[in-house]
Amino acid sequence: MSRQSNRTTDSKKMNSELFTLTYGALVTQLCKDYENDEEVNKQLDKMGYNIGVRLIEDFLARSSVGRCQDFRETADVIAKVAFKMYLGITPSVTNWSPAGDEFSLILESNPLVDFVELPDNHSSLVYSNLLCGVLRGALEMVQMAVDVKFAQDSLRGDNVTEIRMKFIKRIEENLPAGDE
């Protein structure tokens, strides 16, 4: 078992590969099941939402982050703590709108798309759309309604991957909207 010791950094990378490859298998299955990319995008968002509403509890249990005072703090926590914890990357937070209710997360690298190339017939597929759902679901559980979408996607030819997040409103009721 002497091999194990120099594999510790490798094994972290390998675990993310497990996730990446599983995600790839999922998207492939969805593309097979649904005829058009829009449907696949919607499904990915729905599934992401279901994951997000559960992930937030896991996140809050693991990190010792308290309640965020404002949207800016939320953005920092998402980028510096959450993304780092689950995907091992730290996107940068930029492009704040003047009202302070909209910002962009810029991902230099996206672990979900390692080994992935989009074929020509799937040009409107938002491959990483699961992430949008996850963010939306997670924030809804902490009483924030947000709109999340990809503004740029490295898979579709852009230099970076950019996720645009817009704060819509504070949710007053405590009951979730329910799983879709």
Place this chain on the structure above:
Amino acid sequence: MADEALFQFLHNEVIQYIYKSAEHGEMENGRCISKLENMGFRVGHGLIERFTKDTVRFKDELDVMKFICKDFWTSVFKKQIDNLRTNHQGIYVLQDNKFRLLTQLSAGKQYLEHAPKYLAFTCGLVRGGLSNLGVKSIVTAEVSVMPACKFQVMIQKI
């Protein structure tokens, strides 16, 4: 990095999705299990290539199975297989007393009928990994008391 949690969430969502789409298309349980197993196969097939990039050549079948039980299982599930048994004639039984994907489900016999759903992907994972190492097999799983389960690997001589 909390990869494990993320993978578990994704794995559970995949199972939900496969079974929900089955309801609409009126597919039987068997088809769903096959779909999950095939997904696992694809993933295992690719994953094992990455894992064994730098490892030395395997001496024999038993060596391959030991690799699956130790290194592969540790990388994927953060622990080793607890017990490996074989009849030296191509059948191996891998026992995991605390299978990571079942620990959240139950600690006994509750939800036993749902357990196979949570094992299908892993069966495929093992089958895919073995296939890319040149070993053709059939992998099944059985569980009587969660979270312990047994994976049975039957080597197919081509």
